[in-house]
């Protein structure tokens with residue numbers, strides 16, 4: 048009897064620590080401490096401290112070093128996009144994911160097969176990071192954070208115009224924009240500058256630190272000031288701060304600020320109200336439903352493995368396109384149905 052041909056799930060599988068690549072004995076974005084890890088980007092649900100050896104882009108290594116209190120690794124290796132790294136029998140390289148500065152898709156090549164792990168990604172243009180690249184592959188492992196048809200992200204330039212319009216309507220109210228400190232905050236700054244808003248922008252310390260890394264990597268975000276430089280009555284100045292509970296943080300210190308929240312979740316009214324956002328802006332660093340589906344169509348891989356979010360709808364839609372699809376969690380633990 049002829050030996051069954053090797054399938055991707057024979058060498059890439061899910062383990063308790065995370066996604067494991069057996070012929071290289073390493074993990075991608077492990078959730079637990081491991082000996083060898085490839086990290087897609089600096090967000091804390093992908094990049095954790097304490098691994099033995101870590102490979103990632105230089106920007107991701109810089110972000111991890113700055114954001115983590117303890118030593119993020121024993122050894123690290125910076126990989127430029129496209130640079131090949133041999134790990135055991137696997138060739139590994141990184142391609143831009145368009146998510147945040149330094150974000151990468153992980154490309155794995157072994158036994159004549161290519162598996163691409165998207166990490167978090169988006170297709171919308173974003174001047175603060177390298178644009179997503181389509182890498183043809185046998186298996187595409189895709190995120191699905193906004194994997195429901197209800198999620199259709201509008202033009203972010205239009206969303207920022209709404210912010211600047213509100214600011215004109217309320218000239219005596221300062222504007223507090225809540226945005227996550229890595230990625231979203233810098234994108235908001237870039238969008239404001241692209242809309243020709245050239246005044247100083249006041250930013251929370253944690254955001255300022257990340258902006259420094261962006262600046263070091265050549266991303267100019269204009270005149271940024273620390274929050275303590277804010278005058279008592281800041282008028283209609285724009286202030287950028289991470290999300291906080293209503294009335295807490297900088298918001299609690301200002302008189303009647305206009306609260307803006309920038310997030311892909313603002314599509315859902317309940318989320319906007321829960322955040323106390325007077326002006327919810329739908330600005331996301333993740334692919335929306337159409338981007339997820341069109342990326343799968345563009346790549347037309349043999350198979351799609353879905354993870355990190357709403358899996359069922361995207362699996363169904365991929366199967367409708369005539370492409371095999373299943374949940375990543377079903378790979379390598381015996382639960383993967385032939386589909």
Ligand SMILES: [Zn+2]
Nearest residue numbers: 088090146167
């Ligand atoms: Zn992320």
Ligand SMILES: [Zn+2]
Nearest residue numbers: 090092093167
């Ligand atoms: Zn993520």
